[in-house]
Amino acid sequence: MNTALIILLVFGFFIFMSSFFTVKQQSSVVIERFGKFLSVRNSGLQLKIPIVDRIAGRVNLKIQQLDVIIETKTKDNVFIKMKVSVQFKVIQEKVYDAFYKLEYPHDQITAYVFDVVRAEVPKLKLDDVFERKDDIAIAVKRELNEAMTTYGYDIINTLVTDIDPDIQVKNAMNRINAADREKTAAEFEAESSRIRIVAKAKAEAESKRLQGQGIADQRREIARGLVESVEVLNNVGINSQEASALIVVTQHYDTLQAIGADANSNLILLPNSPQAGSDMLNNMVASFTASNQVGEMMKKNNKKIEKPKPKPIEPQSGYEDDITPEIK
Numbered sequence: 001m002n003t004a005l006i007i008l009l010v011f012g013f014f015i016f017m018s019s020f021f022t023v024k025q026q027s028s029v030v031i032e033r034f035g036k037f038l039s040v041r042n043s044g045l046q047l048k049i050p051i052v053d054r055i056a057g058r059v060n061l062k063i064q065q066l067d068v069i070i071e072t073k074t075k076d077n078v079f080i081k082m083k084v085s086v087q088f089k090v091i092q093e094k095v096y097d098a099f100y101k102l103e104y105p106h107d108q109i110t111a112y113v114f115d116v117v118r119a120e121v122p123k124l125k126l127d128d129v130f131e132r133k134d135d136i137a138i139a140v141k142r143e144l145n146e147a148m149t150t151y152g153y154d155i156i157n158t159l160v161t162d163i164d165p166d167i168q169v170k171n172a173m174n175r176i177n178a179a180d181r182e183k184t185a186a187e188f189e190a191e192s193s194r195i196r197i198v199a200k201a202k203a204e205a206e207s208k209r210l211q212g213q214g215i216a217d218q219r220r221e222i223a224r225g226l227v228e229s230v231e232v233l234n235n236v237g238i239n240s241q242e243a244s245a246l247i248v249v250t251q252h253y254d255t256l257q258a259i260g261a262d263a264n265s266n267l268i269l270l271p272n273s274p275q276a277g278s279d280m281l282n283n284m285v286a287s288f289t290a291s292n293q294v295g296e297m298m299k300k301n302n303k304k305i306e307k308p309k310p311k312p313i314e315p316q317s318g319y320e321d322d323i324t325p326e327i328k
Contacts (some may be wrong), residue, residue: 015050022046023058028095032056040095059099063089063156068113078126078169083162084113086155094152108151109144113158116143126165133160175316184312205315 022045023029029041033053048054066086073079086109090098102108120136121129129136141158148155165173 018050019047020045021048021055026061028059028061028090028092030056030059030095030099037096037100042092048098057099059090061090061092061095066109067161068110070114070117072118072121074121074124074129076125076163080121080126080129080166081162081164082117082121082136084117085136085161086113086140086144087157087159088144088148088153090150091152091154096152097150098152102153105148105151105153109148109153112144112147113140114288115272116140119202126169128162133163136160211260213244221280 021029023043024042027043029046031038031048031053033049037056038053064087066088068084068086070082070084071079072082088109098105116139117136120139124132137158137160141155144155144158226241259315
């Protein structure tokens with residue numbers, strides 16, 4: 001076998017093998033014949049005519065994501081940077097449009113995103129941009145769907161993933177937020193203080209009421225005890241005046257004993273001498289005696305001052321006859 005035949009067979013084998021090609025899952029292959037579109041081949045083992053047919057390109061059918069960063073300003077003249085993520089894919093039935101109608105689909109999508117965002121954001125204030133970012137994403141998706149479906153692209157979703165104002169604006173917003181939180185905290189603290197003051201006042205009022213009730217009960221019991229003490233002393237021949245004086249002196253010495261029991265007391269009781277108790281008892285007895293005498297004298301004087309009751313006036317003779325017709 002000569003060399004030329006061997007070369008021809010080898011060349012023919014490579015030509016035959018080049019007729020077969022494979023297409024991966026979730027992708028398509030565009031076949032051209034002499035530079036003209038022939039067909040779209042899907043996943044699997046495919047066959048083409050060597051030399052005559054060629055693979056013009058492969059189209060990815062998976063969902064892709066394009067991140068677009070846009071700088072724009074809001075209605076209140078605050079410049080912000082926004083990151084919009086666009087998720088899209090090629091429609092399998094429109095691989096021809098996606099391959100031949102658009103040279104750079106990413107640039108086309110970026111241009112539409114810029115156009116929509118810079119039309120929507122200047123209508124909103126900075127706070128509204130954060131609150132209505134979903135509305136901006138929906139507007140971007142709507143505009144992209146209307147434009148890109150013609151070229152064989154389906155917009156799956158659009159997301160506003162980042163809103164970044166200028167650093168000074170962010171610091172100002174943080175200060176405003178901190179001041180607002182401090183104001184709220186101060187209001188809660190003031191309300192808490194008010195509740196504590198009211199509760200304390202109510203507790204003090206209740207304590208005073210109970211304390212007053214206790215003092216009244218205490219004095220009532222003391223009075224009852226004094227009455228019983230006087231009755232006991234009267235039974236042994238001591239009159240009421242002497243009994244009262246004796247009780248007062250006893251309480252005086254009890255007070256002195258209570259004061260002396262406290263080592264840190266600074267109270268000085270004046271006058272105070274060994275004969276102070278005896279003098280106090282004598283003075284009190286004399287005072288009670290004098291008081292009784294004065295009372296007796298006032299009772300006698302009141303009896304003497306009492307006037308006799310006036311007698312009724314008897315009508316004179318003839319006088320009744322004169323006035324009787326007038327009364328009638």
